[in-house]
Amino acid sequence: MxxxxxxRSVNAGxxxxxxxxxxxxxxxxxxxxxxxxxxxxxxxxxxxxxxxxxxxxxxxxxxxxxxEPSGASPKPSGTPLDGPSRYLREADRIHIADRLREKATIRAIAAELGRSPSTVSREIRRNRTVLPDGSWAYRPHAAQRRADQRTPRPKPDKIGQSPQLRDFIQHHLKMRWSPEQICHALRRRFPDRPEMRVTHETIYQALYVQGRGELRRELARALRTGRTRRRPHRHAYKRLPRAIRNMVMISDRPAEAADRAVPGHWEGDLIIGKGGKSAIGTLVERSTRYVMLLHLPVGHSAASTRDALVESVGTLPPHLRRSLTWDQGSEMAAHRAFTVATDVPVYFCNPASPWQRGSNENTNGLLRQYFPKGTDLSDHTRERLDVVAAELNSRPRKTLGWETPAERLAKLLAASN
Incomplete structure (x- = not known):
């Protein structure tokens, strides 16, 4: 260079x-x-x-x-480095450099830093210094400067910088292509031009995020959902707590219920009708997949659900009344009263964990053939529910070796007698 x-000797001051x-x-x-x-x-x-x-x-x-050549704010020398951090810090990069000189493996370095091996590997690949002879060296302070140069936000958006990319995306959105289809088309059309590639999330943000405006907002209506703004998805940890007291979680359920070897353990739920105003209760025995339907003609409040459960479970013999597993719906707020009346303990699933009632969820899907979504379920009589349950219980099931739930339950009853 x-x-x-x-x-500098001729400069004043x-x-x-x-x-x-x-x-x-x-x-x-x-x-x-x-x-x-x-x-x-x-x-x-x-x-x-x-x-x-x-x-x-x-x-x-x-x-x-x-x-700091990037113009980013320099870190004071007294900045604490203790505690977890999402990003690698300068002390972490110094440790990586020291261990590389000692010929340590990537996995060993990652374990010492409490990071994923891919994090350390990516750090070395992105921030190493390529020497004139083609070899490379990892220099921690230079790596830190490179990382700081990439840190400032917001970054210039890719779609807004390229009119060709923006026009291509808008043209295919008008053709009702999905963002993911457009991304794959870009890869095929421009294999040697990385500046013409974006992810489908980038397209969604260009449509939905306020203040960007790289893509015309009316194009959002061409998406499959037709939504003009993004609908947030609630995570399990953000869900509001249910108004159910004294819950016993599924982790405390007896082990015999998990392996399905012993009959008498049930899973329950509601299928909801139009506007959430009507419902039908479903009970599925875990071992035999036998189905019982609860008639709820006057609503699915906690009291109505409790009474319907007591009535249905009361028809079972004692050895088929071992436990009931339910989700954390408010309809089970009276679970203690149900347990007192039937001597059947109730166990509750974790939030957003439908697989913990897999048999019941599968049965609810089958029931939607008889009770479609968006219909008023209070129109169905007790007799109609019994007919539907009988049809399901007489249907051969692959998981039962092509026996029907009714046949499997009859065998269990005969053996107990």
Missing amino acids: EFKIRD TRALVEERRVYLQLVDQGVGYAEAARIVGINVRTGKRWRNGRTASGGTVQALPI
């Missing part, structure tokens, strides 16, 4: 070495040694060290922070 050393700093750090990033980089720009080696690492205050000297 050609650099003309400035004659002090003048910041802005250009010298920039060139010095650029040379270091390119793999030039610290002493050689200092010689090229005409500074002392100790000056270069202070630019790279900063200087702590002591005696009559003042504190100097490391030079």
